[in-house]
Amino acid sequence: MATIRPAQAADLPAISALDERETGVAKPDYWRDMLASDPRQRQRGIASALFEALIARFKERGVTRVRTLVDRKDHLILSFFRAQGMVAGPSLQLDMDVS
Amino acid sequence: VKLQTATRLGLYAILELARDPERTLSAADLAERFGVSSHHLAKVLRTLGAAGLVRGGRGASGGYRFTGNRRRTTLMDIVALFEPAPGQRAKEPGQDTDIGRALQRVLLEIDEIAEATLRSISLETMLKAK
Numbered sequence: 001m002a003t004i005r006p007a008q009a010a011d012l013p014a015i016s017a018l019d020e021r022e023t024g025v026a027k028p029d030y031w032r033d034m035l036a037s038d039p040r041q042r043q044r045g046i047a048s049a050l051f052e053a054l055i056a057r058f059k060e061r062g063v064t065r066v067r068t069l070v071d072r073k074d075h076l077i078l079s080f081f082r083a084q085g086m087v088a089g090p091s092l093q094l095d096m097d098v099s
Numbered sequence: 100v101k102l103q104t105a106t107r108l109g110l111y112a113i114l115e116l117a118r119d120p121e122r123t124l125s126a127a128d129l130a131e132r133f134g135v136s137s138h139h140l141a142k143v144l145r146t147l148g149a150a151g152l153v154r155g156g157r158g159a160s161g162g163y164r165f166t167g168n169r170r171r172t173t174l175m176d177i178v179a180l181f182e183p184a185p186g187q188r189a190k191e192p193g194q195d196t197d198i199g200r201a202l203q204r205v206l207l208e209i210d211e212i213a214e215a216t217l218r219s220i221s222l223e224t225m226l227k228a229k
Contacts, residue, residue, distance in 0.1 A: 072211060079218075082219045083223070
């Protein structure tokens with residue numbers, strides 16, 4: 001039986017390619033996890049390169065706008081998307097606790 | 100969002116200096132650029148200096164240069180130097196009534212969104228955007 005080591009930041013392009021090959025759909029919900037690079041690799045542009053590759057692929061398929069939902073207290077990931085050029089969109093998210 | 104004059108000058112000054120960390124500009128240079136008094140700007144630069152974001156400024160013509168980290172410094176870091184923290188604002192009349200509390204919740208929501216925005220934009224991101 002094979003032992004699979006934990007995924008590393010450098011594996012991410014291969015993982016997302018494999019996932020897309022298997023399922024046939026890119027999953028925007030997984031962006032955040034995909035982009036959460038290993039802290040040791042931070043500041044080396046891995047997440048930016050992944051983001052750019054993803055956008056390039058979207059554009060090839062005719063996508064003209066991308067949108068994401070980020071916790072407003074999650075300053076690190078907010079800063080990341082800002083640095084890629086994303087800005088506040090036209091919609092405000094509203095929610096309600098109904099428990 | 101209405102920022103105090105000192106806050107806006109602080110943002111202008113830090114962004115202008117961070118644009119080229121090698122370059123030194125005096126309070127008078129910056130004041131002329133933004134059309135304000137150099138006295139006002141000197142005070143703002145002292146605050147930025149005390150925070151370790153700029154260095155220099157001996158005498159009237161002394162130049163300042165940026166000594167911070169463009170990637171690590173956010174707009175919120177600058178704003179927080181000049182604006183009172185949300186928790187430290189003076190208590191307002193009527194705050195403890197039902198309506199006062201409801202209004203506080205709305206104002207807090209606005210503050211949180213503003214803070215999230217300011218904290219997510221680094222000087223680097225700001226200077227890259229055209």
